[in-house]
Amino acid sequence: MILLTGATGRVGRATASALLNAGLSFRVLVRDPAKLTLTDSRIEVITGDLGETQSVQRALEGIERALIVMGNHPDQAVIERQFATLAREAGVAHVVKISSMEASADASAVLPRNHYETEQHIAASGMDWTFLRPNFYMQNMLMYAESIKRTGSFALPLGAALTAMIDTQDVGDVAAAVLSGDGHEGKIYELTGPDLMSFHEVARRLADVIGHNVCYVEQAPEEFRDTLERFIASRWQLDAVCELFAEIAAGSLAYRTGSVHQLLGRAPANIESFAQRYAAIFGGDSG
Numbered sequence: 001m002i003l004l005t006g007a008t009g010r011v012g013r014a015t016a017s018a019l020l021n022a023g024l025s026f027r028v029l030v031r032d033p034a035k036l037t038l039t040d041s042r043i044e045v046i047t048g049d050l051g052e053t054q055s056v057q058r059a060l061e062g063i064e065r066a067l068i069v070m071g072n073h074p075d076q077a078v079i080e081r082q083f084a085t086l087a088r089e090a091g092v093a094h095v096v097k098i099s100s101m102e103a104s105a106d107a108s109a110v111l112p113r114n115h116y117e118t119e120q121h122i123a124a125s126g127m128d129w130t131f132l133r134p135n136f137y138m139q140n141m142l143m144y145a146e147s148i149k150r151t152g153s154f155a156l157p158l159g160a161a162l163t164a165m166i167d168t169q170d171v172g173d174v175a176a177a178v179l180s181g182d183g184h185e186g187k188i189y190e191l192t193g194p195d196l197m198s199f200h201e202v203a204r205r206l207a208d209v210i211g212h213n214v215c216y217v218e219q220a221p222e223e224f225r226d227t228l229e230r231f232i233a234s235r236w237q238l239d240a241v242c243e244l245f246a247e248i249a250a251g252s253l254a255y256r257t258g259s260v261h262q263l264l265g266r267a268p269a270n271i272e273s274f275a276q277r278y279a280a281i282f283g284g285d286s287g
């Protein structure tokens with residue numbers, strides 16, 4: 001049996017949908033079942049919090065493979081490591097962790113450093129493991145959809161930096177393939193989309209699909225922080241995101257890999273297919 005965490009989030013939901021498409025049954029651990037957008041008799045739902053030992057233990061009973069993914073939070077590293085410890089005690093054979101492409105021994109920003117240290121904790125547990133390290137999520141652009149729709153522009157403090165942004169459905173498809181397949185033990189997969197693009201190119205390509213002008217405004221880091229402060233209450237999260245974006249601006253995500261193609265036997269989704277799917281939200285012709 002497979003257990004998914006984060007099934008009400010982007011990657012977890014995408015993994016769930018890929019497992020269902022593959023005809024598989026699985027269990028999810030969610031805080032609020034009402035937030036599950038997928039309902040299917042093959043999904044066993046356990047209600048609980050990843051930070052609560054008892055609910056995690058209940059969710060892990062009889063589990064062979066588990067996906068650990070959760071949103072960034074001051075306690076994320078502690079919770080994910082505790083999950084791994086409980087998984088080992090419950091006899092789980094293989095843990096798949098959603099990490100990030102910047103995770104490394106010398107990562108200076110807190111989010112990738114936490115991911116790397118959690119990877120190390122999982123690797124030392126004795127369980128089999130696979131680490132998925134995605135590039136920037138295309139779905140991050142949905143945060144700017146309202147601005148793109150209303151003003152035809154979006155602002156980020158990323159200068160002319162390149163990313164090879166990836167559709168979270170591809171991350172989920174890879175996670176499902178790893179959870180249900182063999183030969184992925186001890187592997188780190190760096191997952192990217194098909195194209196290295198600046199955000200100016202992202203804007204041009206979004207515009208071509210949605211049918212109206214989109215302009216990327218290079219924002220000063222201080223201005224980004226002031227804007228973000230209106231939406232993010234947590235000081236820790238504000239600092240963590242600003243620090244991460246400074247690294248992306250300096251080129252930390254300017255890498256493209258062929259991993260999605262190798263693992264899924266097809267090309268990863270490009271920005272056009274992402275934009276088509278969300279065209280109405282971006283104020284496209286159908287919106």
Ligand SMILES: NC(=O)c1ccc[n+]([C@@H]2O[C@H](COP(=O)([O-])OP(=O)(O)OC[C@H]3O[C@@H](n4cnc5c(N)ncnc54)[C@H](OP(=O)(O)O)[C@@H]3O)[C@@H](O)[C@H]2O)c1
Nearest residue numbers: 006007008009010011031049050070071100134135136137
């Ligand atoms: N954004 C990027 O570009 C990017 C790139 C590479 C890697 N990553 C990594 O991807 C991860 C986030 O993945 P995502 O975008 O799929 O996340 P997401 O959409 O923000 O969803 C987070 C999920 O975690 C669940 N969760 C959070 N705290 C929980 C708790 N205490 N107990 C149970 N469930 C909890 C949430 O449940 P609720 O619905 O109940 O809140 C939700 O299902 C992060 O680790 C991030 O570092 C992000």
